[in-house]
Amino acid sequence: MNPKEIVFLTVTILTLVIFCYWMYRSYYKTHDSFHEMTDKEIFEFIGKQPDGLVSVELLTNNSVLTKSAARTRLSSLAMKGLLATNHTKSFKTYYSLKERIKGAPYPSLSSHPFLSLGHLMILFKHFDYKLSVQHICLVTNLPVTVIMKEMKYFEKEKVVEGISQNIGQDDGMGSAPTRSFYILKEPYRNNPDAYLEKEEKFNLDLEKMYQEIETKRKA
Numbered sequence: 086m087n088p089k090e091i092v093f094l095t096v097t098i099l100t101l102v103i104f105c106y107w108m109y110r111s112y113y114k115t116h117d118s119f120h121e122m123t124d125k126e127i128f129e130f131i132g133k134q135p136d137g138l139v140s141v142e143l144l145t146n147n148s149v150l151t152k153s154a155a156r157t158r159l160s161s162l163a164m165k166g167l168l169a170t171n172h173t174k175s176f177k178t179y180y181s182l183k184e185r186i187k188g189a190p191y192p193s194l195s196s197h198p199f200l201s202l203g204h205l206m207i208l209f210k211h212f213d214y215k216l217s218v219q220h221i222c223l224v225t226n227l228p229v230t231v232i233m234k235e236m237k238y239f240e241k242e243k244v245v246e247g248i249s250q251n252i253g254q255d256d257g258m259g260s261a262p263t264r265s266f267y268i269l270k271e272p273y274r275n276n277p278d279a280y281l282e283k284e285e286k287f288n289l290d291l292e293k294m295y296q297e298i299e300t301k302r303k304a
Contacts (some may be wrong), residue, residue, distance in 0.1 A: 087250040121149045124229045125222050127158060131168070138171060138179040165229060166265055167219060172260065183264040184219060185210070191224045198226060199295035200235045202287040204279050205244070209269055216245075227296040229299055235291055236267060244280070246270050 127191050130147070131139045146157040162168045171179040192211045194204050200221060212220050219231050239245045245267040272279040278289075 112267065121154070122158070123226055124158075124162065125226045126224060127162065127180065128186065128219060131180065131182050137181045139181070140177065140179050154161070162229065165218075165233065165254065166263070167229065182219070186223065187220070194225065197292075198227075199289070199291045200227060200232060201291060202244070202284045206280055213269060214274075215248075215266045217264070231265060234294060234298065238290065238294065240269075242283075244272055244273055244287075 092200075105234050127144070128146065131137065134143075139159070141156045141159060144150060144159065145152045148155070150158065158273050159168065163170050163180060167183065168180045171181060173179070192207050194207065195201070197204065202224070205216075208221060208224060211224075218229060218232050220234065221227065221236075222229055225232070234247065236247075240247060246269075247265060249263045249265050265270060268274070269272055269277055
């Protein structure tokens with residue numbers, strides 16, 4: 086390899102190492118601060134603002150989160166597509182919900198520490214068969230990371246299908262703001278009780294998944 090190729094390879098490797106380290110720190114900062122303020126509490130805090138907007142500073146001043154933790158949590162939820170980002174002329178970022186909070190009363194669920202198949206069907210019925218991660222979080226108080234992993238499982242098992250919906254005008258760069266939600270696939274769409282045949286297997290898989298996530302979080 087010539088000197089230029091060596092330099093390029095070195096810079097590429099260093100960039101990858103720095104990126105992986107940043108992702109590692111971001112992951113654990115998010116999980117370490119969850120017990121201080123849950124994702125549900127963040128959604129509800131944003132929903133209570135008169136203009137529906139929250140900055141890092143506003144969240145920091147009205148919660149136990151540090152400025153670093155508040156920035157990490159808000160940006161993480163935005164990167165997962167659950168919050169919209171809004172910018173001032175000076176590039177200050179404000180975060181907002183992509184959908185209004187449908188208030189209580191919420192349906193009562195069992196004490197499973199994960200989203201069981203039975204829970205899923207109850208929630209679909211309550212939210213008119215269009216179910217979002219935000220809906221699930223507000224009812225169960227599960228972390229968004231856990232919910233999204235479980236919903237991927239339900240997609241893989243062909244129980245649900247993810248939908249993206251445009252909610253705003255094109256930004257002039259070929260893209261428009263979107264919100265995501267899930268719908269039931271057949272046979273569950275027209276026969277919700279069809280899940281009973283597979284409930285035990287699914288719940289065992291989901292419980293194992295939840296335990297693996299918790300083990301990693303506590304490691």
